[in-house]
Amino acid sequence: MKFLTAIVVLLALLLGYNSMYIVREGESALVLQFGRIVRADTAPGLHFKLPLVQQRMLFDNRIMTLDSQPERYFTSEKKSVNVDFYVKWRIADVAAYYRATTGSELQASNRLSPLVKNALRQEFNGRTLQELITAGRKDVTERVRNETDAASSKNLGIDVMDVRIKRIELPDEVSESVYKRMRAERLQLANELRSTGKQAGTTIQADAERQVQVIKAEAERDAAKQRGEGDAQAASIYAQAYGQDPEFFAFYRSLSAYRDSFKDGKGVLVLKPDSEFLRYFNDGAAKR
Known part of the structure; x- marks a missing residue:
């Protein structure tokens, strides 16, 4: 009798345990009976079901991630990109x-x-690569999220929270051709800059040489003018000195001529003794 009672109590405990289940925070549950949905329990806490006949299934309500493999699409210019x-x-x-x-x-x-x-x-087919790379990516992901969310909510019972594009890359064969084209464009630009710089350098050099010639000509003009004014002033002084004392002036001019003739110490003059040039070397002339 005691054994039978123990079995009954044990069965009652098992049936009682099988009739209860707990839904935790971040979970929802379904109660199934022979594969048919009886009810959905989404509130956290303790819930009950018919033992043995009904089964419970728990589902995670937290946000999940679908990380897809890169997919190839074509832009409106028929350019292939990996997304x-x-x-x-x-x-x-x-x-x-x-x-x-x-x-x-x-x-x-x-x-x-x-x-x-x-x-x-659909979004990539309607946009250029430039639009997708610059400001168009945010618009694309928002439109894709809205469209996908509407379809998945209706057919799958899923809310799409966000769609993000991690990167947009050109295929290897396209990248190589784009690189070659960019290199050719940069080379052409470099050649144009070098040509422009060389032309500008030639222009600057020619202008500098012209300015040098102008400065030299102006300097020579000013120097000639100064020399002319100096010579005129010297001639005026010589004239005044000659007018005041012709004999002294003649003597001074002779001394200057002597100095210029013998200043290197190697000069040789062949003159007659009574030459006018030796006038002031002649004692008789000096006595006169």
Whole structure:
């Protein structure tokens, strides 16, 4: 009797334990009966179900990440680009999510990925590469998120929180051609700059030489003018001196001539004794 009672108590405890389950913060639950959804419990706390007949399934309500492999798209100019992106999503309707994916996160990702890729393809096909690289990326991701969120909420019970493009790259074969073109453009620009610089240098040098010639001509003109004024002033002084004392002036001029003739100490003059040049060397002339 005691053994039977113990078995009954044990079964009662097992059935009681099987009839209870806990939903934690960040989780939601479904109660299934023979594979059919009976109810969805999303409030955290202790919940009850029929033991053995009903089963509970717990789902993570936190934000999840879909990190896809890079995908190739074509821009409006028919340029090929590789796009690496990721998606942030969470379960919004646990019942719809279960019906669409049977609760599998992998299946949810596999069904969400084509929605995002199709939306991205449409956006890239309608824009140029320059628009996508500069200001257009934010508009693209926002439009893709809105479009994908509308489709996934209806069909998968998923809210798409965010879509981000990590990078946009040109394929290797396109990158090489773009690099060659950019190199040719930069080389052409460098040649143009060198040619312009050389022309400017020639112009500056010619202008400098012209200015040097002008400065030299002006200096020679001013020097000639100064020399002329000096010679005129000297002639005037000589004339005044001659008028005041012709004999002294003649003597001074003779001394200057002697100095110029013998200043190197090697000069030889062949003159007659009564030459006028030796007038002041002649004692008789000096006595006169």
